[in-house]
Amino acid sequence: MTRRIELGLLYSRSGDYSLISEACRSGSLGAVALVNADPDIDLTFVPVERDPGGDVDLYAPLCDEILRQTSARHVIGCVTSWSRKEVIPTLEASGGTLWYAVPYEGFEASDHVVYTHACPNQHLLPLLEWALPTYGRRAFLTGSNYIWGWEMNRLARRAVTGAGGQVLGERYLPIGSVDIDRIIEEIEATEPDFVLNSLIGRSSYQFLRAYHDLGKRDRRFLPQTRPVLSCNMTECELPAIGSAADGLIAAGPYFQGGGTDWHGPGTFGSSHEAAAFAAVWELARLLAHRPGSEALSLSNLMRTDAAKGSRIDHQTHHTALPALIARANAGRFEVIQTHEAVAGDPYLTHPRPARDIRAALRVVS
Protein backbone atom coordinates (compact mmCIF):
# COMPACT_ATOMS: atom_id res chain seq x y z
CA MET A 1 0.00 0.00 0.00
CA THR A 2 1.31 3.42 -0.93
CA ARG A 3 1.73 5.93 1.87
CA ARG A 4 0.83 9.55 1.11
CA ILE A 5 3.32 11.79 2.86
CA GLU A 6 2.97 15.56 2.88
CA LEU A 7 6.23 17.38 2.17
CA GLY A 8 6.74 21.09 2.82
CA LEU A 9 8.29 23.37 0.20
CA LEU A 10 9.36 26.83 1.38
CA TYR A 11 10.85 28.77 -1.53
CA SER A 12 10.43 32.41 -2.54
CA ARG A 13 9.15 32.52 -6.12
CA SER A 14 9.68 36.27 -6.31
CA GLY A 15 12.24 38.61 -4.81
CA ASP A 16 15.98 39.08 -5.14
CA TYR A 17 17.14 35.46 -5.29
CA SER A 18 14.15 33.86 -7.05
CA LEU A 19 16.32 32.24 -9.75
CA ILE A 20 17.96 30.13 -7.06
CA SER A 21 14.60 29.40 -5.42
CA GLU A 22 13.20 28.26 -8.75
CA ALA A 23 16.17 25.97 -9.39
CA CYS A 24 15.79 24.40 -5.94
CA ARG A 25 12.03 24.11 -6.33
CA SER A 26 12.41 22.47 -9.70
CA GLY A 27 14.94 19.98 -8.29
CA SER A 28 12.59 19.15 -5.39
CA LEU A 29 9.56 18.69 -7.62
CA GLY A 30 11.59 16.63 -10.08
CA ALA A 31 12.52 14.22 -7.31
CA VAL A 32 8.92 14.16 -6.05
CA ALA A 33 7.73 13.18 -9.54
CA LEU A 34 10.36 10.46 -9.80
CA VAL A 35 9.56 9.07 -6.33
CA ASN A 36 5.82 9.12 -7.02
CA ALA A 37 6.27 7.29 -10.33
CA ASP A 38 8.52 4.60 -8.86
CA PRO A 39 6.53 1.41 -8.14
CA ASP A 40 9.34 0.11 -5.92
CA ILE A 41 8.94 3.00 -3.46
CA ASP A 42 5.94 2.53 -1.16
CA LEU A 43 5.25 6.22 -0.73
CA THR A 44 4.16 9.27 -2.64
CA PHE A 45 5.05 12.80 -1.64
CA VAL A 46 2.34 15.44 -1.64
CA PRO A 47 3.98 18.86 -1.83
CA VAL A 48 2.63 21.55 0.49
CA GLU A 49 3.99 24.87 -0.75
CA ARG A 50 4.34 28.24 0.92
CA ASP A 51 5.92 31.27 -0.78
CA PRO A 52 7.56 33.90 1.46
CA GLY A 53 8.05 36.15 -1.60
CA GLY A 54 11.61 37.04 -0.61
CA ASP A 55 10.48 38.57 2.71
CA VAL A 56 12.76 37.20 5.42
CA ASP A 57 10.16 37.83 8.12
CA LEU A 58 7.66 35.47 6.48
CA TYR A 59 9.83 32.34 6.60
CA ALA A 60 9.28 31.45 10.26
CA PRO A 61 5.47 31.98 10.24
CA LEU A 62 5.03 30.07 6.96
CA CYS A 63 7.27 27.22 8.13
CA ASP A 64 5.21 27.11 11.32
CA GLU A 65 2.04 27.01 9.20
CA ILE A 66 3.33 23.99 7.25
CA LEU A 67 4.32 22.14 10.41
CA ARG A 68 1.10 22.93 12.31
CA GLN A 69 -1.61 22.92 9.64
CA THR A 70 -0.42 19.89 7.66
CA SER A 71 1.06 16.54 8.53
CA ALA A 72 4.41 17.46 6.91
CA ARG A 73 7.41 16.99 9.24
CA HIS A 74 10.00 17.68 6.54
CA VAL A 75 10.39 20.98 4.72
CA ILE A 76 12.65 21.54 1.72
CA GLY A 77 13.50 25.20 1.57
CA CYS A 78 15.28 28.47 2.35
CA VAL A 79 17.93 30.10 0.20
CA THR A 80 19.66 32.68 2.39
CA SER A 81 21.34 31.80 5.68
CA TRP A 82 19.33 34.59 7.21
CA SER A 83 16.03 32.83 6.39
CA ARG A 84 17.44 29.46 7.52
CA LYS A 85 18.38 30.90 10.91
CA GLU A 86 14.89 32.42 11.15
CA VAL A 87 13.14 29.03 10.81
CA ILE A 88 15.37 26.95 13.14
CA PRO A 89 13.51 27.98 16.35
CA THR A 90 10.23 26.96 14.65
CA LEU A 91 11.71 23.60 13.69
CA GLU A 92 12.93 23.09 17.25
CA ALA A 93 9.51 23.90 18.69
CA SER A 94 7.64 21.53 16.33
CA GLY A 95 10.28 18.83 15.94
CA GLY A 96 10.36 19.41 12.18
CA THR A 97 13.29 19.07 9.78
CA LEU A 98 14.54 21.52 7.15
CA TRP A 99 16.43 20.24 4.10
CA TYR A 100 18.68 23.09 2.99
CA ALA A 101 20.01 22.82 -0.57
CA VAL A 102 22.16 25.95 -0.97
CA PRO A 103 25.88 26.55 -0.36
CA TYR A 104 26.40 28.34 2.94
CA GLU A 105 29.16 29.70 5.19
CA GLY A 106 29.30 26.90 7.79
CA PHE A 107 29.50 27.19 11.60
CA GLU A 108 26.16 25.53 12.16
CA ALA A 109 25.10 21.92 12.72
CA SER A 110 21.47 22.04 13.77
CA ASP A 111 19.74 18.91 15.01
CA HIS A 112 16.83 19.95 12.78
CA VAL A 113 18.56 20.75 9.50
CA VAL A 114 20.07 18.57 6.76
CA TYR A 115 22.62 20.44 4.65
CA THR A 116 22.69 18.96 1.14
CA HIS A 117 24.86 21.61 -0.54
CA ALA A 118 28.46 22.59 0.22
CA CYS A 119 30.06 24.37 3.18
CA PRO A 120 33.46 26.17 3.06
CA ASN A 121 35.74 23.10 3.19
CA GLN A 122 33.82 21.93 0.11
CA HIS A 123 33.75 25.22 -1.82
CA LEU A 124 35.84 28.17 -0.59
CA LEU A 125 38.96 26.35 0.60
CA PRO A 126 39.45 24.14 -2.50
CA LEU A 127 38.76 27.21 -4.68
CA LEU A 128 41.40 29.34 -2.92
CA GLU A 129 43.89 26.47 -2.79
CA TRP A 130 43.65 26.40 -6.57
CA ALA A 131 43.35 30.15 -7.23
CA LEU A 132 46.24 31.44 -5.07
CA PRO A 133 48.99 29.55 -6.94
CA THR A 134 47.22 30.13 -10.27
CA TYR A 135 46.54 33.88 -10.15
CA GLY A 136 48.44 35.27 -7.19
CA ARG A 137 47.91 36.08 -3.54
CA ARG A 138 46.52 39.63 -3.65
CA ALA A 139 42.77 39.43 -3.11
CA PHE A 140 39.82 41.81 -3.15
CA LEU A 141 36.75 40.64 -1.21
CA THR A 142 33.14 41.66 -1.84
CA GLY A 143 29.93 40.42 -0.31
CA SER A 144 26.31 41.12 0.52
CA ASN A 145 25.85 42.66 3.91
CA TYR A 146 24.77 39.63 5.94
CA ILE A 147 26.22 36.49 7.43
CA TRP A 148 27.12 34.77 4.11
CA GLY A 149 29.26 37.67 2.88
CA TRP A 150 30.82 38.40 6.27
CA GLU A 151 31.80 34.87 7.16
CA MET A 152 33.01 33.93 3.65
CA ASN A 153 35.26 36.96 3.61
CA ARG A 154 36.52 36.30 7.13
CA LEU A 155 37.51 32.76 6.07
CA ALA A 156 39.01 34.03 2.80
CA ARG A 157 41.05 36.63 4.68
CA ARG A 158 42.46 33.93 6.97
CA ALA A 159 43.26 31.66 4.03
CA VAL A 160 44.87 34.42 1.97
CA THR A 161 46.94 35.96 4.76
CA GLY A 162 47.79 32.47 6.04
CA ALA A 163 49.32 31.76 2.62
CA GLY A 164 51.38 34.94 2.81
CA GLY A 165 48.97 36.93 0.65
CA GLN A 166 47.26 40.26 1.10
CA VAL A 167 43.67 41.49 1.20
CA LEU A 168 43.58 44.77 -0.72
CA GLY A 169 39.98 45.64 0.04
CA GLU A 170 36.79 44.28 1.56
CA ARG A 171 33.46 45.85 0.58
CA TYR A 172 29.82 45.05 1.32
CA LEU A 173 26.51 46.07 -0.23
CA PRO A 174 23.04 45.75 1.31
CA ILE A 175 21.04 42.88 -0.24
CA GLY A 176 19.39 44.21 -3.41
CA SER A 177 21.68 47.25 -3.78
CA VAL A 178 23.22 47.86 -7.21
CA ASP A 179 25.47 50.69 -6.06
CA ILE A 180 28.70 49.03 -7.22
CA ASP A 181 30.67 51.95 -8.74
CA ARG A 182 32.80 52.50 -5.66
CA ILE A 183 33.80 48.82 -5.50
CA ILE A 184 34.80 48.86 -9.17
CA GLU A 185 36.88 52.02 -8.61
CA GLU A 186 38.65 50.44 -5.67
CA ILE A 187 39.43 47.30 -7.68
CA GLU A 188 40.75 49.46 -10.51
CA ALA A 189 42.97 51.33 -8.05
CA THR A 190 44.30 48.29 -6.16
CA GLU A 191 44.73 45.81 -9.06
CA PRO A 192 44.07 42.61 -7.10
CA ASP A 193 45.06 39.22 -8.58
CA PHE A 194 41.45 38.09 -8.15
CA VAL A 195 38.13 39.24 -6.69
CA LEU A 196 36.15 36.91 -4.42
CA ASN A 197 32.51 37.78 -5.04
CA SER A 198 30.07 36.80 -2.27
CA LEU A 199 27.41 39.26 -3.38
CA ILE A 200 24.01 37.72 -4.05
CA GLY A 201 21.16 38.39 -6.49
CA ARG A 202 20.95 41.73 -8.30
CA SER A 203 24.04 43.15 -6.56
CA SER A 204 26.07 40.28 -7.93
CA TYR A 205 24.66 40.55 -11.47
CA GLN A 206 25.33 44.29 -11.54
CA PHE A 207 28.84 43.81 -10.19
CA LEU A 208 29.69 41.16 -12.78
CA ARG A 209 28.41 43.36 -15.62
CA ALA A 210 30.39 46.35 -14.36
CA TYR A 211 33.57 44.31 -13.91
CA HIS A 212 33.14 42.91 -17.41
CA ASP A 213 32.86 46.49 -18.74
CA LEU A 214 35.99 47.43 -16.82
CA GLY A 215 37.83 44.57 -18.54
CA LYS A 216 36.69 45.83 -21.94
CA ARG A 217 37.96 49.35 -21.10
CA ASP A 218 41.19 48.20 -19.50
CA ARG A 219 42.86 44.93 -20.49
CA ARG A 220 44.45 44.59 -17.05
CA PHE A 221 41.06 43.48 -15.75
CA LEU A 222 40.26 40.75 -18.25
CA PRO A 223 39.12 37.53 -16.55
CA GLN A 224 42.12 35.59 -17.91
CA THR A 225 44.42 37.67 -15.70
CA ARG A 226 42.20 38.88 -12.85
CA PRO A 227 39.13 36.66 -12.57
CA VAL A 228 36.12 36.94 -10.30
CA LEU A 229 35.72 33.89 -8.03
CA SER A 230 32.43 32.73 -6.57
CA CYS A 231 31.15 29.97 -4.30
CA ASN A 232 27.47 30.63 -4.94
CA MET A 233 27.20 31.15 -8.70
CA THR A 234 25.66 28.31 -10.70
CA GLU A 235 24.11 27.88 -14.13
CA CYS A 236 20.72 28.94 -12.79
CA GLU A 237 21.79 32.58 -12.55
CA LEU A 238 23.83 32.84 -15.77
CA PRO A 239 20.84 33.94 -17.90
CA ALA A 240 20.47 37.04 -15.70
CA ILE A 241 24.08 38.04 -16.37
CA GLY A 242 24.60 37.08 -20.00
CA SER A 243 28.05 37.25 -21.57
CA ALA A 244 29.33 39.38 -18.67
CA ALA A 245 29.65 36.11 -16.74
CA ASP A 246 32.21 34.71 -19.19
CA GLY A 247 35.46 33.94 -17.41
CA LEU A 248 33.87 33.80 -13.94
CA ILE A 249 35.36 30.97 -11.86
CA ALA A 250 33.01 29.10 -9.53
CA ALA A 251 33.30 26.23 -7.09
CA GLY A 252 30.46 23.81 -6.40
CA PRO A 253 29.57 20.13 -6.05
CA TYR A 254 28.00 19.89 -9.53
CA PHE A 255 28.12 21.58 -12.89
CA GLN A 256 26.27 20.47 -15.99
CA GLY A 257 28.21 17.65 -17.56
CA GLY A 258 30.68 17.24 -14.69
CA GLY A 259 31.00 15.41 -11.41
CA THR A 260 29.77 12.19 -9.87
CA ASP A 261 26.31 10.84 -9.10
CA TRP A 262 26.10 11.85 -5.42
CA HIS A 263 22.71 13.49 -6.09
CA GLY A 264 20.86 10.38 -7.27
CA PRO A 265 19.63 9.63 -10.79
CA GLY A 266 19.43 12.30 -13.46
CA THR A 267 21.14 15.38 -14.79
CA PHE A 268 20.36 18.87 -13.61
CA GLY A 269 20.46 22.49 -14.66
CA SER A 270 22.66 23.47 -11.70
CA SER A 271 24.02 22.30 -8.35
CA HIS A 272 21.11 24.08 -6.66
CA GLU A 273 18.70 21.86 -8.56
CA ALA A 274 20.88 18.78 -7.93
CA ALA A 275 21.15 19.43 -4.17
CA ALA A 276 17.39 19.96 -3.80
CA PHE A 277 16.74 16.81 -5.84
CA ALA A 278 19.21 14.94 -3.62
CA ALA A 279 17.37 16.15 -0.51
CA VAL A 280 14.00 14.72 -1.59
CA TRP A 281 15.57 11.58 -3.06
CA GLU A 282 17.48 10.84 0.15
CA LEU A 283 14.41 11.55 2.28
CA ALA A 284 12.42 9.05 0.18
CA ARG A 285 15.19 6.48 0.65
CA LEU A 286 15.17 7.01 4.44
CA LEU A 287 11.36 6.72 4.69
CA ALA A 288 10.71 3.97 2.15
CA HIS A 289 9.32 0.67 3.50
CA ARG A 290 9.29 2.01 7.07
CA PRO A 291 5.71 2.99 7.83
CA GLY A 292 5.55 5.61 10.55
CA SER A 293 9.12 6.80 9.97
CA GLU A 294 7.73 9.99 8.40
CA ALA A 295 6.79 11.15 11.92
CA LEU A 296 10.32 10.69 13.35
CA SER A 297 12.54 13.59 14.29
CA LEU A 298 15.71 13.95 12.22
CA SER A 299 17.89 12.59 15.04
CA ASN A 300 15.70 9.47 15.35
CA LEU A 301 15.49 9.05 11.59
CA MET A 302 19.29 9.12 11.45
CA ARG A 303 19.36 6.22 13.94
CA THR A 304 17.37 3.90 11.65
CA ASP A 305 19.08 1.19 9.59
CA ALA A 306 18.27 3.12 6.41
CA ALA A 307 20.59 5.92 7.55
CA LYS A 308 23.60 3.60 7.69
CA GLY A 309 25.79 4.37 4.72
CA SER A 310 23.97 7.63 4.00
CA ARG A 311 26.00 10.50 2.54
CA ILE A 312 24.57 12.56 5.39
CA ASP A 313 26.87 12.69 8.39
CA HIS A 314 25.14 11.54 11.59
CA GLN A 315 26.75 14.19 13.78
CA THR A 316 26.77 17.28 11.57
CA HIS A 317 23.95 16.43 9.10
CA HIS A 318 26.17 17.73 6.33
CA THR A 319 26.60 15.86 3.05
CA ALA A 320 29.80 14.36 1.64
CA LEU A 321 30.32 16.21 -1.64
CA PRO A 322 32.93 16.56 -4.38
CA ALA A 323 34.38 20.00 -5.12
CA LEU A 324 34.44 21.07 -8.75
CA ILE A 325 36.09 24.23 -10.00
CA ALA A 326 34.68 25.55 -13.25
CA ARG A 327 34.85 28.52 -15.59
CA ALA A 328 31.78 30.18 -17.12
CA ASN A 329 31.74 30.39 -20.89
CA ALA A 330 28.78 31.20 -23.14
CA GLY A 331 26.08 30.32 -20.64
CA ARG A 332 27.69 27.16 -19.27
CA PHE A 333 30.37 26.16 -16.82
CA GLU A 334 33.40 24.22 -18.04
CA VAL A 335 34.96 22.11 -15.31
CA ILE A 336 38.65 22.83 -14.74
CA GLN A 337 39.37 20.69 -11.71
CA THR A 338 37.58 17.96 -9.75
CA HIS A 339 38.27 17.02 -6.12
CA GLU A 340 36.74 13.81 -4.88
CA ALA A 341 33.98 13.88 -2.27
CA VAL A 342 34.84 14.97 1.27
CA ALA A 343 32.65 15.17 4.36
CA GLY A 344 31.34 18.59 5.23
CA ASP A 345 33.40 20.13 8.06
CA PRO A 346 31.16 23.03 9.13
CA TYR A 347 33.34 24.18 12.03
CA LEU A 348 36.61 23.59 10.15
CA THR A 349 37.86 21.56 13.10
CA HIS A 350 39.26 18.73 11.00
CA PRO A 351 42.63 19.08 9.31
CA ARG A 352 42.57 19.86 5.60
CA PRO A 353 43.51 16.79 3.57
CA ALA A 354 46.74 17.08 1.65
CA ARG A 355 46.08 18.17 -1.90
CA ASP A 356 44.29 15.29 -3.55
CA ILE A 357 46.83 13.97 -6.00
CA ARG A 358 44.11 12.24 -7.95
CA ALA A 359 42.35 15.53 -8.58
CA ALA A 360 41.96 15.44 -12.31
CA LEU A 361 43.41 18.48 -13.95
CA ARG A 362 41.66 19.04 -17.22
CA VAL A 363 42.88 21.83 -19.42
CA VAL A 364 40.02 23.63 -21.06
CA SER A 365 40.97 24.97 -24.44
Added chain:
Amino acid sequence: MRRGVRIQNLGGALAVLLHRPHPTVQALTRQLEAIGLNVAIAWPELPPTSLAADFVFFDADMGHSAQFPWPEGEPPVPLIALIGSEAPGRIEWSLLAGAHAQLLKPVGDSGAYSALLIARAAFDAQHAMQAKIEELQNRVNARMTVVKAVMRLAARGKSEAEAYAQLRHMAMAWRISFEEAAERIVGPDASDERDAQ
Protein backbone atom coordinates in the same frame (compact mmCIF):
# COMPACT_ATOMS: atom_id res chain seq x y z
CA MET B 1 43.57 45.31 23.17
CA ARG B 2 42.12 43.57 20.11
CA ARG B 3 41.97 39.80 20.39
CA GLY B 4 41.23 37.45 17.53
CA VAL B 5 39.09 34.46 18.32
CA ARG B 6 41.08 31.23 18.12
CA ILE B 7 38.98 28.78 16.16
CA GLN B 8 41.59 26.25 15.17
CA ASN B 9 42.36 23.15 17.24
CA LEU B 10 38.87 22.68 18.63
CA GLY B 11 38.91 19.45 16.63
CA GLY B 12 39.78 16.55 18.94
CA ALA B 13 39.70 18.79 22.04
CA LEU B 14 38.31 17.13 25.18
CA ALA B 15 35.29 18.62 26.93
CA VAL B 16 34.31 17.22 30.33
CA LEU B 17 30.67 17.73 31.36
CA LEU B 18 30.18 17.77 35.13
CA HIS B 19 26.44 17.23 35.27
CA ARG B 20 24.05 14.51 36.39
CA PRO B 21 22.44 12.47 33.57
CA HIS B 22 19.92 14.80 31.95
CA PRO B 23 18.57 15.76 28.48
CA THR B 24 20.77 18.85 28.71
CA VAL B 25 23.82 16.59 28.74
CA GLN B 26 22.59 14.79 25.61
CA ALA B 27 21.84 18.02 23.77
CA LEU B 28 25.19 19.50 24.74
CA THR B 29 27.04 16.32 23.81
CA ARG B 30 25.41 16.36 20.39
CA GLN B 31 26.45 19.95 19.78
CA LEU B 32 30.03 19.40 20.98
CA GLU B 33 30.50 16.23 18.91
CA ALA B 34 29.11 17.96 15.82
CA ILE B 35 31.69 20.70 16.33
CA GLY B 36 34.40 18.03 16.51
CA LEU B 37 35.18 17.69 20.23
CA ASN B 38 35.44 14.51 22.29
CA VAL B 39 33.11 14.48 25.27
CA ALA B 40 33.44 12.82 28.71
CA ILE B 41 30.63 12.96 31.25
CA ALA B 42 31.29 13.00 35.00
CA TRP B 43 29.08 13.22 38.12
CA PRO B 44 29.31 13.92 41.00
CA GLU B 45 33.11 14.29 41.02
CA LEU B 46 35.50 15.48 38.35
CA PRO B 47 38.02 12.66 37.79
CA PRO B 48 41.74 13.52 37.89
CA THR B 49 41.82 13.17 34.10
CA SER B 50 39.73 16.33 33.88
CA LEU B 51 42.94 18.25 34.63
CA ALA B 52 43.93 17.30 31.09
CA ALA B 53 40.61 18.48 29.61
CA ASP B 54 40.48 21.43 27.23
CA PHE B 55 37.10 22.62 28.53
CA VAL B 56 34.99 21.84 31.61
CA PHE B 57 31.22 22.45 31.69
CA PHE B 58 29.71 22.34 35.18
CA ASP B 59 26.21 22.34 36.63
CA ALA B 60 25.65 25.68 38.32
CA ASP B 61 22.37 24.45 39.88
CA MET B 62 23.52 21.38 41.81
CA GLY B 63 27.27 21.94 41.88
CA HIS B 64 29.52 22.76 44.86
CA SER B 65 33.15 23.76 45.24
CA ALA B 66 34.42 20.38 46.49
CA GLN B 67 33.69 18.89 43.07
CA PHE B 68 36.66 20.63 41.47
CA PRO B 69 40.14 19.08 41.87
CA TRP B 70 41.83 22.50 41.94
CA PRO B 71 41.98 25.48 44.34
CA GLU B 72 38.66 27.33 44.40
CA GLY B 73 38.33 29.88 41.64
CA GLU B 74 41.53 28.83 39.86
CA PRO B 75 40.42 26.44 37.12
CA PRO B 76 43.36 25.34 34.95
CA VAL B 77 41.05 25.10 31.91
CA PRO B 78 38.27 27.26 30.45
CA LEU B 79 35.22 26.70 32.64
CA ILE B 80 31.61 27.05 31.45
CA ALA B 81 28.61 27.26 33.80
CA LEU B 82 25.39 25.45 32.85
CA ILE B 83 22.83 27.71 34.47
CA GLY B 84 19.22 26.65 35.00
CA SER B 85 18.16 28.66 38.02
CA GLU B 86 19.20 32.28 37.65
CA ALA B 87 19.12 32.76 41.43
CA PRO B 88 21.73 35.32 42.48
CA GLY B 89 23.29 32.89 44.96
CA ARG B 90 23.96 30.32 42.24
CA ILE B 91 25.36 32.95 39.84
CA GLU B 92 27.61 34.24 42.63
CA TRP B 93 28.87 30.72 43.25
CA SER B 94 29.52 30.21 39.51
CA LEU B 95 31.63 33.37 39.52
CA LEU B 96 33.52 32.22 42.63
CA ALA B 97 34.17 28.92 40.87
CA GLY B 98 35.82 30.97 38.13
CA ALA B 99 33.37 30.47 35.23
CA HIS B 100 34.62 32.02 31.98
CA ALA B 101 31.31 31.74 30.12
CA GLN B 102 27.81 30.40 30.62
CA LEU B 103 25.15 28.47 28.76
CA LEU B 104 21.52 28.59 29.84
CA LYS B 105 19.55 25.41 30.44
CA PRO B 106 17.65 23.81 28.88
CA VAL B 107 20.35 23.45 26.25
CA GLY B 108 18.79 23.10 22.81
CA ASP B 109 20.14 23.26 19.31
CA SER B 110 22.82 25.91 19.69
CA GLY B 111 24.95 27.93 22.08
CA ALA B 112 27.85 25.56 22.72
CA TYR B 113 30.11 26.96 20.00
CA SER B 114 29.95 30.56 21.16
CA ALA B 115 30.36 29.43 24.81
CA LEU B 116 33.55 27.55 23.84
CA LEU B 117 35.07 30.50 22.01
CA ILE B 118 34.10 33.06 24.66
CA ALA B 119 35.35 30.86 27.52
CA ARG B 120 38.68 30.26 25.85
CA ALA B 121 39.16 33.93 25.00
CA ALA B 122 38.33 34.91 28.61
CA PHE B 123 40.65 32.19 29.96
CA ASP B 124 43.51 33.33 27.70
CA ALA B 125 42.97 36.97 28.63
CA GLN B 126 42.89 36.13 32.33
CA HIS B 127 46.15 34.20 32.08
CA ALA B 128 47.88 36.87 30.01
CA MET B 129 46.85 39.47 32.57
CA GLN B 130 47.95 37.29 35.48
CA ALA B 131 51.37 36.78 33.90
CA LYS B 132 51.70 40.53 33.34
CA ILE B 133 50.74 41.25 36.95
CA GLU B 134 53.32 38.76 38.24
CA GLU B 135 56.00 40.30 36.07
CA LEU B 136 55.17 43.81 37.27
CA GLN B 137 55.00 42.60 40.90
CA ASN B 138 58.50 41.13 40.57
CA ARG B 139 59.77 44.38 39.19
CA VAL B 140 58.19 46.35 42.02
CA ASN B 141 59.74 43.93 44.55
CA ALA B 142 63.18 44.43 43.00
CA ARG B 143 63.20 48.22 43.35
CA MET B 144 65.50 48.18 46.42
CA THR B 145 67.92 45.78 44.70
CA VAL B 146 68.12 48.09 41.66
CA VAL B 147 68.81 51.11 43.89
CA LYS B 148 71.56 49.19 45.71
CA ALA B 149 73.14 48.00 42.46
CA VAL B 150 73.21 51.52 41.00
CA MET B 151 74.72 52.85 44.24
CA ARG B 152 77.37 50.14 44.20
CA LEU B 153 78.32 50.95 40.58
CA ALA B 154 78.25 54.69 41.32
CA ALA B 155 80.60 54.15 44.28
CA ARG B 156 83.29 53.22 41.70
CA GLY B 157 83.32 56.82 40.52
CA LYS B 158 80.43 56.94 38.01
CA SER B 159 77.53 59.35 38.00
CA GLU B 160 74.10 57.90 38.81
CA ALA B 161 73.06 58.16 35.13
CA GLU B 162 76.26 56.38 34.00
CA ALA B 163 75.79 53.67 36.60
CA TYR B 164 72.21 53.17 35.49
CA ALA B 165 73.28 52.92 31.83
CA GLN B 166 76.03 50.47 32.75
CA LEU B 167 73.54 48.25 34.55
CA ARG B 168 71.30 48.26 31.50
CA HIS B 169 74.21 47.27 29.26
CA MET B 170 75.08 44.41 31.61
CA ALA B 171 71.50 43.16 31.51
CA MET B 172 71.55 43.25 27.71
CA ALA B 173 74.93 41.53 27.49
CA TRP B 174 73.87 38.79 29.91
CA ARG B 175 70.45 38.56 28.23
CA ILE B 176 68.60 38.84 31.51
CA SER B 177 66.19 41.38 32.93
CA PHE B 178 67.36 44.65 34.46
CA GLU B 179 66.22 43.46 37.87
CA GLU B 180 68.07 40.16 37.58
CA ALA B 181 71.26 42.00 36.59
CA ALA B 182 70.88 44.22 39.65
CA GLU B 183 70.53 41.13 41.83
CA ARG B 184 73.76 39.64 40.44
CA ILE B 185 75.66 42.84 41.27
CA VAL B 186 74.26 43.20 44.75
CA GLY B 187 74.75 39.52 45.58
CA PRO B 188 72.59 36.86 47.17
CA ASP B 189 72.19 38.70 50.50
CA ALA B 190 69.98 41.21 48.69
CA SER B 191 67.05 38.84 48.68
CA ASP B 192 66.50 39.29 52.45
CA GLU B 193 66.07 43.01 51.99
CA ARG B 194 63.76 42.45 49.03
CA ASP B 195 61.55 40.19 51.09
CA ALA B 196 61.52 42.78 53.84
CA GLN B 197 59.60 45.13 51.61
